[in-house]
């Protein structure tokens with residue numbers, strides 16, 4: 001069998017998937033680290049495992065028709081990318097955002113396969129969503145859209161088939177609307193979605209899990225260098241679910257959090273965001289649903305800089321937790337020049353591939369999203385377990401399991417990524433996530 005070569009592999013992938021740059025980017029980052037490993041392990045090469053794992057099992061697209069408050073009929077497009085189900089039911093979030101395209105969901109679904117494998121739990125990878133823009137929509141419009149979306153999606157999912165959850169633009173409110181509609185149509189009460197309300201099958205600590213998990217992962221990275229969070233200046237981007245609970249855990253572990261951000265700009269509080277200020281941010285973002293710019297009215301010591309990201313603020317640690325490609329090569333260089341020693345990704349693919357190269361060249365601690373933010377889907381996996389057992393574990397019990405899982409993911413990254421005096425977490429996560437799925441595919445034969 002001819003050895004794989006990155007350039008020609010990527011040319012083929014781009015030809016087969018035109019106009020999907022985020023998908024190309026996600027695959028390239030993985031293929032670069034995996035190809036040498038596959039070439040050294042002919043069983044994966046001979047069985048064309050990388051070719052199989054970069055082609056989704058199936059892509060489902062559908063029309064979503066709903067009515068706005070003025071009585072106009074609106075049409076959006078919905079998708080579910082069931083990327084790879086080799087090691088368990090498809091699992092991964094739903095994103096509602098005007099920027100959503102099939103290419104976005106393919107990048108997210110591809111990353112999800114490796115991430116879910118890293119959690120050690122039996123979950124395949126998927127992602128879905130719609131180009132529906134929740135911004136400016138009333139609660140009733142959100143509800144009608146969610147019901148219409150589930151009316152189409154329900155026939156493709158199931159507790160042992162495919163279990164969606166939240167992502168950008170889909171939180172507890174939207175999951176509740178969709179779960180209610182599923183239950184009504186399917187006439188069964190099963191854990192077909194995760195991130196549910198605690199009153200109807202949700203897991204304790206799922207809301208907190210992605211942000212907390214990312215901080216637990218960073219704690220492990222720091223421990224390798226006998227370091228910890230105490231007194232460390234930290235910048236966080238985003239102010240949604242992941243960012244909020246990243247900030248909460250960072251404060252609890254002794255870091256000083258200087259920033260959060262939203263689509264309009266970033267908020268800088270030089271005195272540090274404490275628990276009380278975080279509650280204010282949560283009120284602005286989760287209840288009032290307004291710009292972070294409102295924060296400075298109550299706290300004049302802080303500034304809100306429109307149209308910019310927080311990477312220019314001098315910091316020790318950085319937690320990009322908003323969206324993909326929010327940190328580019330120049331931002332990476334600025335962070336390093338300012339003394340940043342660790343970047344831990346709460347978001348999916350927030351750093352461009354060129355930014356990642358800067359981190360690697362400077363040998364700083366860099367935790368890629370598929371490892372660092374896997375705590376969310378891990379607790380979703382445990383929500384599925386609790387639903388199957390028809391019981392609910394305590395917050396403390398789930399949080400302890402989350403810490404254990406993040407430790408195991410870190411250890412897996414070390415196993416495959418440890419180099420002389422440095423850990424290549426990208427290589428560790430990519431190979432560590434790949435092996436389990438690849439071995440399952442080998443065992444299944446030609447499928």
Ligand SMILES: NC(=O)C1=CN([C@@H]2O[C@H](COP(=O)(O)OP(=O)(O)OC[C@H]3O[C@@H](n4cnc5c(N)ncnc54)[C@H](O)[C@@H]3O)[C@@H](O)[C@H]2O)C=CC1
Pocket residue numbers: 166167168169170171210238239240241242243261262263264321322323324326346347348373374376377
């Ligand atoms: N919710 C979860 O459990 C998990 C989420 N993630 C990833 O974490 C990131 C954030 O997701 P959530 O916090 O759940 O979503 P969210 O909808 O609660 O918050 C998204 C945040 O990102 C900001 N944002 C979105 N698009 C942006 C853009 N184009 N430019 C600048 N800021 C933008 C929003 O203002 C908001 O603060 C995403 O990359 C998501 O895929 C990863 C693992 C699990």
Ligand SMILES: O=C(O)CCC(=O)C(=O)O
Pocket residue numbers: 091092093094112115163164165166167194348373374376377378380
């Ligand atoms: O909890 C889940 O199933 C989805 C989490 C997710 O979308 C992600 O890890 O990016």
